[in-house]
Amino acid sequence: MTHPLLEIPAAYHAGRPIGITSVCSAHPVVIEAALRLSLETGRPALIEATCNQVNQDGGYTGMTPADFRAFVEDIADRVGLSRERIILGGDHLGPNPWKDRPADTAMEKAEAMIAAYAEAGFTKLHLDCSMGCAGEPVALPDTTTAERAARLAARAEAHKGAVPPVYVIGTEVPVPGGALEELEELAVTTPEAAAQTYEVHREAFEEARLQDAFDRVIALVVQPGVEFGHTDVIHFQPEKADALSASLDALPGIVFEAHSTDYQTGEGLSALVQDGFAILKVGPWLTFALREALYGLDAVADVLDGTPPKGGLMAAMDAVMRASPEHWSKYYAGTETDLWLQRHFSYSDRIRYYWPRQEARAAVAEVKARLDGRDIPAPVLRQYLAVPATDDLAGWDGLLVNAVQEVLRIYEEACTGGRNKA
Template sequence: MKKTEQLLESIGRITRETGIPRTIFAVCPNSVAVTKAAFRAARRNNAPIYFAATLNQIDVDGGYTGMTPADFVRMARLEAEAIHYTGTTVIAIDHGGPWLKDRQAVERWSPEEAMNGVKKSFEAAVLAGYDLIHVDPTVDIFVPKGEIISIHLVVARTVELIAHVERFRRERGLPPVSYEVGTEEVHGGLADEKTFDTFLAELKTALKEAGLEDVWPCFVVGKVGTDLHTATFDPGVARVLTDKVRPYGSFIKGHYTDGVSNPEQYPLCGMGAANVGPEFTMSEYDALAELELLESRELEKGTVAMASRMTGVLERLVRESGRWRKWLHEEEAGLEFDQLGAERRMWLVKTGCRYIWQRPEALAARYMLCDNLRRAGYDPEEMVLGRIERDMDKYFTAFNLVNLNDLL
């Protein structure tokens, strides 16, 4: 059985036996530190860990982490071995679809180029040994502003991408992979219930017509009240969507779970899994900012020769990258960075650091910061990882995952 389906089936069995529902916690591996912290938190909580990597983060071109799918799979294996983590690890593509990779949208790739690019990314993931692929062709940059992509086109492209993966892996005798479909993005997709129903029915028919009757996604992404700028999960909507997909054998997957105010409601509503990503970039930034305060104290005492200027370097690199513009609100369009309020600028820097962690200047400043603090008797890496782990722990607890490995 596919690893993800096996995990879901085991959780279902355990829920029936114990009466305690559970939701899988998925981490977006937007930095090396977040990946390390995820394994450490999973080991300490004695729970499975799921990585949902976007094509912006990890791809054939290295993404902003600098890692290809093969690199990330090797890294995950080595990190697990280094801390003797033996629980279940699921590695997945998140939001795999045309124009969801920023480069494709900025360079305005044609539909054929964008679809072919995604197919190459999927091939690399399958060859690397990924367990699941989120097929998400719900964005089309050529759809006129104010209009939403046709759900029939979304179905057609979903089937085209799944069919390509299935043909590619079967020709090479590679293990089967699991699938996730749909989106909750604010720019369209499956947010409307009628559209959601149409998508499921048409996808079922189209897969059968393509000779893929044995292939069906284990996750369908649902808009359950959360997005990048909101933090309240809607239990009522989640239950409605769960009731819609369970007859198909699927579970609802939540995205943008970052900082959600009521995470304990996820398992109670039957949510299969939930993704958390930018929150841990903010955790990493906050940890480095705290280290910089310690560094400044050591500088005053004369135990440090030169300041790293860590947060200043990060802010400048985020500004220069221009990627902060992607997250501007509609009313902020056209504004320059300095025209935004101080709180808004700080949010954009904190969430935007994931794009520039691997820049040489960021790495150099971080090396200097950590070296300064090590000389002063601190363990800076432990402090950074510990901060990220602390913020991950609440999800392991809220999703009822602590000690789940003992029951699997």
């Protein structure tokens, strides 16, 4: 059976670029929004889990790859989307969750992880062995990265199902979740670096007798010059990536995968797809939009009670985050006011790690209960939610799903509605 993602590089090299949105989230509302959009458009939904989020030990979500698949498929069944329309991907698959251990130990864990992903039917696998383990430099030589990637591919191939997986490779991998420092300018990957990445991986796969697997490498992770920090975004400037884009002419069957595309403009996302950066990964922007909607609905509940917004949900979430700071304290810095603003409004959206907590779920449920059965006047809704007030958005679930889809529709237009390459 042919993998549906193979058509993306084929289309680009035939002069008619198309793209696909890679939804990187484990939030059920985000996944529902993506699956409902797939139902509407008829295009596949690509849902990805990261190595820290989902692995054989449970990750920070507590889900194994098989659990995550069941989680996504349960949502698909509920919204009426055929399971065959879902492509599951694994992101940053490699030793990263165990990089504080010696390389041999970390790679053994990484092999077990990718085997679990492959066995669970994940068919888009991003091989990321670019980070050093205990006693190694932070960044490894390309040859070491490629040899370890081939080792993981061999394990995936041994556990693949009816649809052979496609692979994404790369050695210039942006930090997941956004940059930590203030941003001014980024170094775009050079054509020479992209060619070197491709070649060392080709040689490593060939040495491991994995030519068939290498034929299913569809993309390289590169830096096209996009990133976001706490309050700023570096937007795509096509002219700075012209040479990198042109280098795809020498890489048949390959496109680029762009990470950290969150908060780009629609025009920028369209330009990325047209220039061969055809797999657009997005995550924090989706939960950022969800958080905006939840805070807005909390304000609406107060207004309907005849008072100015009191910020009860915000206060509850701040208490949850302060009680368990492990997901934000290493990433946010500054005065107490700075930290407060970052906890709630940073583009990196590290609050997304806290919505599954029992206390957070209870706080959200309280807001929902206050709104259940109440008519929300359109002017009140428009004051606090950046969505049109139409009848089909009635209800809590509809409002939250729509808030996420407002972002996903920007990506969908970029992936399908841009001008064809001349």
